[in-house]
Amino acid sequence: DAGVIQSPRHEVTEMGQEVTLRCKPISGHNSLFWYRQTMMRGLELLIYFNNNVPIDDSGMPEDRFSAKMPNASFSTLKIQPSEPRDSAVYFCASSFRGEDTIYFGEGSWLTVV
């Protein structure tokens, strides 16, 4: 299996621009997670989907952040407009049934200048 695939791996963008991060979960997994990692705040869960339906988005920082999962094999995390404090590594992860081991993608390293 190819694992969780994220794109882009690295993105540098200017403040105010829209950023879209993409994720393809492991085939057959029905739970998908978006995490954000910074030195200050560690690993934070932003949103969690089960069977393509958002279950818990309480970790989404504010309205500038939105996430979608139009089908079982694709999800996006969008930041609009982006701000320097959004600079972080964004991990997508998936699991089967939401109860088992979580498999992380390699992350999208975002820098907003």
Place this chain on the structure above:
Amino acid sequence: GQQVMQIPQYQHVQEGEDFTTYCNSSTTLSNIQWYKQRPGGHPVFLIQLVKSGEVKKQKRLTFQFGEAKKNSSLHITATQTTDVGTYFCAGRRNAGNMLTFGGGTRLMVKP
């Protein structure tokens, strides 16, 4: 809400020394998982503990789950430079609940 705390935040050791990281939950857990993240990498699953008092070993790594299922530890014997990284515990309160990650312990090993 559920909180999972890890100590220490950072640990420098000389190669060959032992290392331990501790994980404490504010609530009783149904299970606990441990992950390792290498510098520049992503968290990778190491192990899951489910039973009260459970002890599991992976080569030089020993994982324990407390009797009350509220704390856990990871002990590395005779650290090597390949052990460098951040070790996260992640606890689940009930089956089907979300995993809550601890803040991680960053291990640095001096050769």
